[in-house]
Amino acid sequence: MTTAIKENLDVYLQSFRELERRGKAPEWLARIRTEAIESFLDLGFPTPRDEEWKYTNVASIARTLFEPAPAVTAERAAERVATQALAELECPRLVFVNGRPAPELSSLEGLEAGIKVMSLExxxxxxxxxxxxxxxxxxxxATHPFVALNTAFLQDGAWVEITKRTALSKPIYLLYVTLPGSKPTVTYPRNLVLIGRESQATLIEGYLGPGDSAYLTNAVTEIVVEENSVLEYVKLQNESPAAFHVATVKMQQTRNASAHATTVTLGARLAREETASVLDGEGGEATLNGLYVLTGEQHVDHHTTLDHAKAHCSSRELYKGILEGRSTGVFNGKIIVRPDAQKTDSKQSNKNLLLSEDATINTKPQxxxxxDDVKCTHGATVGxxxxxxxxxxxxxGISQREARNLLTVAFANDVLDKIKYxxxxxxxxxxxxxxxATQP
Amino acid sequence: MLLEIKNLHAKVGANEILKGIDLKVGLGEVHAIMGPNGSGKSTLAQVLAGRDVYTVTEGEVIYDGKNLLEMAPEDRAREGVFMAFQYPVEIPGVSNTYFLRAARNAIRKHHGQEEMDAMDFLTFIREKMKLLEMDESLMTRPVNEGFSGGEKKRNEIFQMAVLEPKLAILDETDSGLDIDALKIVARGVNAMRSKDRSMIVVTHYQRLLNYIVPDFVHVLSDGRIVKSGRKELALELEQKGYGWLEGAVNATASP
Structure with missing residues (x-):
């Protein structure tokens, strides 16, 4: 591919070789990793000439030499994490610090018997x-350079398995914290989630980074929702204002499975959030919602895909953005209705509130x-x-500032009110x- | 004197709408302002509330000893000015109760009073809800969203009852109401009449004044008050129509 950035690729190959040498991965995984690094070397980092990356330039990621995030002591991790938002949700949680499990911060208390929530490694x-x-x-x-990189360097993350016919009473919370090193660092969180048939679960994924350190989180989450199950999935991305965050969430839904995903994006200097669901069984239901609140020089790109592969499925999508300062947002929402997916009912909407004259949003439904027998609507607003x-x-009698905040929060609550937990x-x-409140 | 308007001129864009209004409203008085469509009634109400699409080009407004036109809309409200909107705005995502408590607390804070918590506030508004026959469900719903026309107008008067202003300006609160809704609204307004509160009732129709009986009636035409009188003026106007006064203006204008 002539449009890719290929400098530094040998550095990635070098680290891959080292990882391989140290590796104790089983043969099947080693094979997947090798395939992945080959894909990455072939693809390289994308440039804006690639249609999928038209508005998001990752040259700054491609040109930075990230080192693996260092291990940190439990005490240091604890003191930084305790103060962070979401720590008080009081549900079974698995916490990772700099990509490694932090058992002293994790707790599986209250988790139903037979449910597996553990380190993927x-x-x-x-x-x-x-x-x-x-x-x-x-x-x-094979086609996505960042997924390829994540897979090649796949080390740890969460393995969640909800056995069939189980309704969880509390959500499961996966929290990834990055603590700064002296140089730019990288982590590759990888989650694999299996919701067994006729089960019900809420899964929360959080990304935090205190301070203003530069690092890259390259995360991939794969979720399989089996027959007649219900999943609520919420992701909160609140990385440090200097961080890069590139994440892919892929859901696979079978017959009568329903998945409701909400992505809330507050952090990072540059973020790319890809969320996709394949409706691969009749009677499936998918919701992809999102809220992004951006300020300063932040750039956040949401790419979503609703892939209707089978008939009689419905999908709903609502993404809302609040943009201040010189921030830029991208929304690209793709709906695919395959030949077998008759009676598809799909609605997509992207609404944006621009609070400054210098903020920009690029929104594109696809x-x-x-x-031929389907109902699909889409719309976008910028105001x-x-x-x-x-x-x-x-x-x-309400002050101008308070009135503005009230109206802005009301705009955002439209998305948040749909979260059931x-x-x-x-x-x-x-x-x-x-x-x-902290925006200038 | 609570309010004194002197030679008020205002325009929107290049279009002059108010062409020299003079009006004095004493404390405890109810003044009705009548006039045909386009005469400037609503503009006058909005200028007093501080809507910035109108530019005041001449004149002044003294309210309670202060220069009203120099005050921000929220400061006018905190000092006791309230306008019931002709077209109340829908605000999705903000509950009626939350909004009203924020408003009442902003006003209380301005006067150095303690803010009301959610429980105290609920107790306080219950009685006002009864007065205006406001359904409990309207309180938890977003401000005016999905309200019928009548519910919106009732909500305006309900807000007035909760915010307890010193000067209430009702901008065509009667338009679009059926007789039952009109009676409820009028009862709410009459319950608020007091020697410490003045009202300016802007209306196109005499009907409202059967229920809210004014002390004074003024007729606005082409941006000026062309006739003032006691409540009987409204009846005379009803009989003779606005054409009668437009004739009168022309008569005074010609030598």
Missing amino acids: KAVAGGTEPVERYLARTAGH LEIYA QIDAEALFYLRSR ARLRERLKASVLERL
Whole structure:
């Protein structure tokens, strides 16, 4: 590919060789990794000439030599994590610091018997059968350079298995914290989640980085939702303001499975969030919602895909953005309706609130429809704070600043109110409010 | 004197709408302002509330000893000015109760009073809700969203009851209301009449004044007050129509 950035690729190959030498991975995983590094070397880092990366320039990632994030002591990790948002959700949680499990910060108290929530590395080492069956199946590394990199350097993350006919009473929380090193560092979190048939679960994935350190998080989450199961998935990305965050979340839904995903993006200097679901069984239901609150020089790119492969599935998508300062946002929402997917019912909407004249949003719906009996709608709006609503609030004694905040929060709550787990919903509302209050 | 408007001129864009309004409103008085469409009634109400799409080009407004036109809309509200909107704005995502408590607390804070917590506030508004026959469900719903026309107007008067202003300006609160809704709104307004509160009731129709009986009636035409009188003026106007006064303006204009 002539459009790719290929400098520094040998450095990645070098580290891969080292990893291989130290490696104790089973043969099947070693093979996947090798395939992945080959894909990456072939693809290179994308440039804006690649249609999929038109508005997001990752040259700054390509040109930075990231080192593996160093191990940190439990005490240091604890003191930084305790103060962070979401730490008080009081649900079973697996915490990773600089890509490594932090058992002293994790707790599986309250988790139903028979449910597996554990380190992926341990699951691989223990020869857990479904891991081999599902890992690197949903998120393809052949065409995506960052997924390829993540797979090549795949080390650890979470393995979650909900056995069939189990309804979890509490969410499972996966938290990734990056603590600064002296040089730019990288982690490759990898999660594999299997929701067994007729089960119900809530999964929260969080990314945090205190301070203003530069690092790269390159994360991949694969989720399989089996027949007649219900999943609520919420991701909060609140990385350090100097961080890079590139993440892919891929969901595979079978018959009558329903998945509701919400992605809340507050952090990072540059972020790319890819969220996709394949509706691969009749009667499936998918929701992809998102909220991004950007300021300063932040750049966040959301790419979503709803892939209707089978008939009688419905999907809903609502992404809302609040942009301040000189921030830039990208929304690219693809809906694919395959020839077999008759009676598809799909609705997509992207709404943006620009709070400054220098903020920019590029929004693009993409419909690929190969079936003839379907209902698909999409729409996008870009606007400012409604002057009449602002005057109405002020005419009742509410200050201009408070009125603006109230209207902005109301705009955001439209997305957050759809999150079913109340504790998380309220916590996220507070995070967004805090974030808006600190904007200049 | 609570309010004194002197030679007020205002325009929107290049279009002059108010062409020299003079009006004095004493404390405890109810003044009705009537006039045909386009005469400037709503503009006058909005200029007093501080809507910035209108530019005041001449004149002044003294409210409670202060220069009203120099004050931000929120400061006017905190000092006791309230306008019931002709077209109340829908605000999705903000609950009616939350909004009203924020408003009442902003006003209380301005006067050095303690803010009300959610429980105290609920107790306080219950009685006002009864007065305006406001359904409990309207309180938890977003401000005006999905309200019927009548519910929106009732909500305006309900807000007035909660915010307890010193000067209430009702901008065509009666338009679009059926007789039952009109009676509820009028009862709410009448319950608020007091020697410490003045009201300016802007209306196109005499009907409202059967229920809210004004002390004074003024007729606005082409941006000026062309006639003032006691409540009987409204009846006379009803009989003769606005054409009668437009004739009168022309008569005074010609030598």
